[in-house]
Amino acid sequence: MIKVENVHKSFGDEKILKGINTEFDKGKTNLIIGQSGSGKTVFLKCLLGLFKPEQGRIYYEDKAIQDMDDEEQRQLREKIGMLFQGGALFDSMNIEENVMFPLRMFTNRKKSDHLDRVNAVLKRVKLENVNKKFPAEISGGMQKRVAIARAIVNEPRFLFCDEPNSGLDPKTATIIDNLIQEITHENNITTIVVTHDMNSVMEIGEKVVFLKEGLLVWQGTNQEIFKTDHEDVTNFVYSSDLFKKIREVQNKEA
Amino acid sequence: MKYLHDIGSYFLMLKRVFGSFTKTSVLRHLILKEINDLIITSLPIVAFISFFVGGVVAIQTALNMDNPIIPKTLIGFATRQSVILEFAPTFMSIIMAGKVGSFITSSIGSMRVTEQIDALEVMGINSLNYLVFPKIVALMFYPFVIVVSMFLGIMGGWVAGVQGGFVSSSDFLAGVQEGFIPYQLFYAFFKTLVFSFILATVPSWQGFYMKGGALEVGKASTNSFVWTSVLIIAANYIITQLLLS
Incomplete structure (x- = not known):
């Protein structure tokens, strides 16, 4: 909390x-x-x-x-785990090294243990067989998933x-x-x-x-x-045409 | 006022660089990587420039000696003095400000732009120690580059002088050994160490505190080269006054 x-x-x-x-x-x-x-x-x-x-x-x-x-x-x-807007993955490290980074910095476990944990979180974010790729070699969505994996690897x-x-x-x-x-x-x-x-x-x-x-x-x-x-909230929520139409339908149904 | 602020911020950065150290095993790996990026990869360009500038110094000296009373050994002597006292430590450092300095500024600046430095800070890592300290340690090996530069500069002078028919090999080598003062080597290496600290920290400061996007990374790299060069030249003058005058 x-x-x-x-x-x-x-x-x-x-x-x-x-x-x-x-x-x-x-x-x-x-x-x-x-x-x-x-x-x-x-x-x-x-x-x-x-x-x-x-x-x-x-x-x-x-x-x-x-x-x-x-x-x-x-x-x-x-x-604390943090997922940045652009992912903020380290360009000089491959995916495995990026995800392993918090473990290397804050734990003293063996490298094989680190690797097991990295593979587990990569699997959790539905990313496999990308360990040796660099951030620039994967899509934006995959970068976000790697960033999530890095954010949760140390069990924040x-x-x-x-x-x-x-x-x-x-x-x-x-x-x-x-x-x-x-x-x-x-x-x-x-x-x-x-x-x-x-x-x-x-x-x-x-x-x-x-x-x-x-x-x-x-x-x-x-x-x-x-x-x-609340006027400010409704102005924000219904600022898009899609949500305006949803509201119209809801009002008609009501 | 801005300059005072910048000077203050530079010294505060140095304080943070030496506080809250990164884990030793990680730091060791980073230092080895920086030695490769900053020192080893610089050797080819240093070797190339040193060899040919040494040759040019020898030829220029030979061409300007029109008085037959002046001994030919002066060509070797002048080459050695020019290379050891100024060319290798000072002007090679200016060249390194362009190569290594811009690399440091652009790599740290890109990390700033893409929030990688924020990511380090959020993880509770002293980002300045993580990023700058390994560069300072790696550049402590910079005098090794200068030894290579000195050797190849004199070698270049010997090749150009002898192959160009300006001086005999024995005269050139006699000139190189003539009136050698070991203290001058101490002076050269002392200032090289000071320059290496400037080379590591000023570009790091420029990259770390830059604001904006890709365009600003380019501007920061240019500023980094300008300020590193200015500080190297100013430090060179002060050290020369203190140690040689």
Whole structure:
């Protein structure tokens, strides 16, 4: 569980986050949504400790990240898996080395044990026979799956995903979404996904947090988001023609 | 004001490079890789340039000696002094700022652009130690490159001088041995070590703190070459004043 209390973040005179309060539940896929420029990525980087908020506290289970010393923060980061927007795979390493990287850095097991674990997670993300290929030699969807494998190889307790579907076709995007949700449930981890893809909200949004101009204006589930009367949320949700038509059909049926 | 900020940021980077070390087994592997990328792959171009510049120094000296009183041994002497004191340590370092410096900046800059550095930070790895420290250690082997450059530079002078008919082999070799002061070798290697530190850290700083996309990686590489060269020339002047004057 991650708890956020009154988090503020500015860059110069520009206030990006203006006092966010929320909780992200364990064993659920928690989505942060909002328009571009609403502060989603800055919020994510505050959660990860890459940005320091000027005000407010972020609790990982019982302890605030602000109260942790460098060593405690380092230990916390070993429990975090992160899926970056572009995958952020290391170009100079092949797929096997990329996935093995966190194991090499943080564990002292034998190489054969590392290899077994790497093969197991690659199999889990439905990737086989790619061990010796380099990131540039595989497709964008496969790169995302490798990045998921790298994020979960060290059995993290927290999984963060920054726009995991960007640049993917709808079918591959659904596969990635489902994979993230399955892994969350299987390992009972706290997963936070930043997205502006409404398909992801429908598929995996067990808890949805909506940001607008640095403020948390709505939170609920993927079922509730389609029923809410909140103007900002409905403007966002029904901004695409597809969802407008779905709403028209629903209204007619009602 | 920006320069002061940049200088401060450079020294803060150095502080972080030597803090929170990466696991030794991983570091060992990284250092060996950097020795290959930065040192071994530089040897062919260093050998080529050194040999021919040494030859040109010998020919230029010979062509400018029109007074019969000046002994032919001066060709060997001038070649040795030019190569050992300036060409090999200083001008080879400027060439390395282009080859090694741009490589370091563009590789770290690309990692910044593609969020690979963020990935290291999120994992709790000191990205500066992981990326920059192996480069500093690898470039401590840079004096070895300079030894090769010195040897091939003098060799080039000997080949050009003797084969071109400017000087006999014995006169050239006598000139090379004439008035040799071992302290000058210490001076040359001392400044080479200082240059190697500049070669490792300034391009790393340029790459690590760059902002933007692919275009900015190119700009950072250019800035890296300019600033590394400027610092090498400035350091060369200061060290020469301190050690030789």
